[in-house]
Amino acid sequence: MTERKKLTLKDIAKELGISISTASRALKEHPDIADDTIKMVKDFAEKHHYVPNILAVNFRKNRTYNIGLIVPELVHHFFSTVISGAIDGAKKLGYNVLVSQSNDLLADETTACRTMLASSVDGLLISISNETLEADHLKEFLEEGKPVVQFDKITDHLNTPKVIVDDFEGAYQAVKHLIDQGYKKIAHIRGRREVKNANERALGYQKALEDHQMEQSSDWIKDCVHINEQEGYDFCEELLKSQNPPDAIFCITDLVALGVLKYLKEKQIAVPQEVGVVGFSNWKLAEIVNPGLSSVDQHGYEMGERSIVKLIQLIKDHNIENEEVIEIKTKLIIRGSSLKS
Incomplete structure (x- = not known):
C-alpha cells in the first residue's frame, strides 16, 4: 500500500x-x-x-483528560506546592493539568475560568481570589455538568467539595505558642474580612487570647488589603510606634511576616527577645531568613494532591452534587523568630 x-x-x-x-x-x-x-x-x-488519535478517542468518551487549575499567584510558595501536588496526583491518574492565575482579581479569575471552560476541561480546581464573593462564573461549570473543587480560599456561595486546612486551629496554636513563650501583648496583622480563611485565623487568634486571659486591644489588629510584604512593614511600624505597642505579632501569611521582620531589623529591634513573630504558610524563605521564621505549615502539596484526586473521582462518577469538606490539619513549625527559651 x-x-x-x-x-x-x-x-x-x-x-x-x-x-x-x-x-x-x-x-x-x-x-x-x-x-x-x-x-x-x-x-x-x-x-x-x-x-x-487521542483527541478523537477522548471526544467519543466526552472527555479531554485535562483539568483546569486556577490560583491567585503562581509564584507564591504555598500555591506552587499545591500545583506540584495536583500535577503529580493527576499524572498518576492519567490526567493533565492546565494552570492559570487570577492575580487575586475577580475580573482575571472570570476570564481564566471562561477560557478553561472554552478549552473543554473536564473539571476545575480553584482557590478563589480575594475579590470573589458570589462566584456566578464558577456556577457556569456546574451548569455544563463539569465538577468544581475549591481549595484553601473558598466561598460558601458555591456548593462544591472544599479542601481546606484547619485555619482556626492553626492560628490558635500559633498564638498559644507565643503566650507560652511569655509574650504578653500579641498583635494580629490579618487578611481581608470578606475572606473566609482570614476570618478563621482571626477567630483562632482571638480565642487563644480569651482562653489564656490575655490582654486584647482593637488597636493591635491591622487589616491587610494586598497581603504583601509592604503591608507587614507598614503595620509593624504603626504598631510599635503606638502608645501601647505589642511585644509579638501573628501574621496572616509569611509574606506579611517578612515585612515585619524587615522593619524590626532596620530599627535594630531584637527578635525574638523584644518582639516575637509568627507567620502562616511555612514558605521556604521561612527557613532562610535570620532568625528563622516560625510559621504554620498548610501542607500545600497534600492539599493539591487530595484536591485533584477528589475532582477526578467526581469526573469519573459524573457527580457535581457533592459538598464534602476535606480538612487537613496544620502543623506549627517553631524557629528562632518566636523561641525565647
Whole structure:
C-alpha cells in the first residue's frame, strides 16, 4: 500500500481485510479477538508507525483528560506546592493539568475560568481570589455538568467539595505558642474580612487570647488589603510606634511576616527577645531568613494532591452534587523568630 502521512484505523482495517472495530479491539488486546489477529494488527501498526488519535478517542468518551487549575499567584510558595501536588496526583491518574492565575482579581479569575471552560476541561480546581464573593462564573461549570473543587480560599456561595486546612486551629496554636513563650501583648496583622480563611485565623487568634486571659486591644489588629510584604512593614511600624505597642505579632501569611521582620531589623529591634513573630504558610524563605521564621505549615502539596484526586473521582462518577469538606490539619513549625527559651 501507499503509506499516508498519518495512518488511521480505517487504513489498517482496509489493508488487512478486517473491520475497523476488529482493528481497534485487536490493538487493545480485547479477549474476543484471536491471538493471531491481535499479532497481525499490532505488527502492522508498529511497522507503519501507527499513532492513535487521542483527541478523537477522548471526544467519543466526552472527555479531554485535562483539568483546569486556577490560583491567585503562581509564584507564591504555598500555591506552587499545591500545583506540584495536583500535577503529580493527576499524572498518576492519567490526567493533565492546565494552570492559570487570577492575580487575586475577580475580573482575571472570570476570564481564566471562561477560557478553561472554552478549552473543554473536564473539571476545575480553584482557590478563589480575594475579590470573589458570589462566584456566578464558577456556577457556569456546574451548569455544563463539569465538577468544581475549591481549595484553601473558598466561598460558601458555591456548593462544591472544599479542601481546606484547619485555619482556626492553626492560628490558635500559633498564638498559644507565643503566650507560652511569655509574650504578653500579641498583635494580629490579618487578611481581608470578606475572606473566609482570614476570618478563621482571626477567630483562632482571638480565642487563644480569651482562653489564656490575655490582654486584647482593637488597636493591635491591622487589616491587610494586598497581603504583601509592604503591608507587614507598614503595620509593624504603626504598631510599635503606638502608645501601647505589642511585644509579638501573628501574621496572616509569611509574606506579611517578612515585612515585619524587615522593619524590626532596620530599627535594630531584637527578635525574638523584644518582639516575637509568627507567620502562616511555612514558605521556604521561612527557613532562610535570620532568625528563622516560625510559621504554620498548610501542607500545600497534600492539599493539591487530595484536591485533584477528589475532582477526578467526581469526573469519573459524573457527580457535581457533592459538598464534602476535606480538612487537613496544620502543623506549627517553631524557629528562632518566636523561641525565647
